[in-house]
Amino acid sequence: DGGITQSPKYLFRKEGQNVTLSCEQNLNHDAMYWYRQDPGQGLRLIYYSQIVNDFQKGDIAEGYSVSREKKESFPLTVTSAQKNPTAFYLCASSRPGTGGYNEQFFGPGTRLTVL
Amino acid sequence: AQSVTQPDIHITVSEGASLELRCNYSYGATPYLFWYVQSPGQGLQLLLKYFSGDTLVQGIKGFEAEFKRSQSSFNLRKPSVHWSDAAEYFCAVDTGTASKLTFGTGTRLQVTL
Numbered sequence: 001d002g003g004i005t006q007s008p009k010y011l012f013r014k015e016g017q018n019v020t021l022s023c024e025q026n027l028n029h030d031a032m033y034w035y036r037q038d039p040g041q042g043l044r045l046i047y048y049s050q051i052v053n054d055f056q057k058g059d060i061a062e063g064y065s066v067s068r069e070k071k072e073s074f075p076l077t078v079t080s081a082q083k084n085p086t087a088f089y090l091c092a093s094s095r096p097g098t099g100g101y102n103e104q105f106f107g108p109g110t111r112l113t114v115l
Numbered sequence: 116a117q118s119v120t121q122p123d124i125h126i127t128v129s130e131g132a133s134l135e136l137r138c139n140y141s142y143g144a145t146p147y148l149f150w151y152v153q154s155p156g157q158g159l160q161l162l163l164k165y166f167s168g169d170t171l172v173q174g175i176k177g178f179e180a181e182f183k184r185s186q187s188s189f190n191l192r193k194p195s196v197h198w199s200d201a202a203e204y205f206c207a208v209d210t211g212t213a214s215k216l217t218f219g220t221g222t223r224l225q226v227t228l
Contacts, residue, residue, distance in 0.1 A: 040220060040221075041220060042205060042218045042219055043205065043218040044218075045215060045216075058215070090158060090159065092159075103149070103161060104216060105161070106151075106158035106159040107158050109156070109157065109158050
């Protein structure tokens with residue numbers, strides 16, 4: 001079955017550590033996205049990538065980094081510079097359709113907790 | 116910049132009752148509009164989308180939404196709610212540039228039996 005996988009489902013980090021969240025898709029989508037979700041704030045865009053080897057900052061990129069070496073993969077690193085990293089992280093992908101619309105498909109998410 | 120407002124943070128309805136979740140957007144031209152649903156601890160699932168044409172769109176699970184340009188709204192409706200519809204619902208807008216979605220803050224739906 002085609003879809004998006006995120007791992008791990010739960011992740012615990014000590015303060016000062018970098019951690020990497022995995023996102024893989026087998027939908028053959030060109031674009032991929034990372035969102036952060038906090039209670040009462042909806043989804044906020046961290047980074048996005050429209051093609052391999054290219055990515056752009058979203059609204060809250062500070063303290064995060066990404067890479068896009070393969071079409072299928074878009075890992076997110078939460079660095080020690082992110083002051084409040086505890087949140088639910090969602091990865092999504094899309095393939096622009098007719099007229100340029102952007103239907104995004106989401107993975108199941110990773111819950112990151114800083115201890 | 117575009118924005119999306121979901122004025123209701125939390126709504127409670129009885130099973131079998133009708134439902135309407137409100138969504139207002141801010142954008143100068145006709146946007147692409149989406150409704151997603153999220154169960155606790157899960158990812159988002161697309162319910163329906165509007166791009167052009169008929170302003171009343173049908174989605175999965177018996178949901179529909181109506182695009183009203185004059186009111187900048189895209190409200191989600193369901194004639195008869197089921198207990199399994201309890202979840203959080205997000206409205207989103209895509210202005211067709213930069214391949215990005217802007218989400219509302221969500222409405223949590225509780226269904227009483």
